[in-house]
Amino acid sequence: MKRLSSIFAGGRAEVPLKDNASGRPPATQMQLLLAAIDGATLVRRQPDTDGERFIVGCEALGGMFMHSREEVERRILAKFPQLPFDDVSAAARYLNDRIRAEIQLITQDRRRAHSWALGWVEER
Numbered sequence: 001m002k003r004l005s006s007i008f009a010g011g012r013a014e015v016p017l018k019d020n021a022s023g024r025p026p027a028t029q030m031q032l033l034l035a036a037i038d039g040a041t042l043v044r045r046q047p048d049t050d051g052e053r054f055i056v057g058c059e060a061l062g063g064m065f066m067h068s069r070e071e072v073e074r075r076i077l078a079k080f081p082q083l084p085f086d087d088v089s090a091a092a093r094y095l096n097d098r099i100r101a102e103i104q105l106i107t108q109d110r111r112r113a114h115s116w117a118l119g120w121v122e123e124r
């Protein structure tokens with residue numbers, strides 16, 4: 001924690017400086033990265049032969065990009081060069097998990113059975 005010498009008391013008193021306005025220690029780079037991934041926008045694109053495709057919108061990772069594990073790791077390394085590779089891999093897996101959860105929601109909606117007898121009520 002930084003300290004500031006006070007001009008009062010003849011410069012003998014030291015006052016601790018808070019790291020930020022809340023008084024909490026500053027966030028680590030990994031915490032900032034995970035918060036950015038939490039706030040990222042995921043846009044589903046038309047699936048291709050490899051499966052589902054998503055565009056990720058995340059300013060902390062340089063804006064919008066087509067999702068792939070390699071691209072995510074490359075962008076994290078470029079924007080957060082001080083992170084160890086284990087943390088980079090963990091953050092990339094976290095974004096993959098978010099996308100998998102989004103795919104699961106999509107497939108649940110597709111699998112939902114519609115009764116031919118009751119389907120006309122839902123279509124109104």
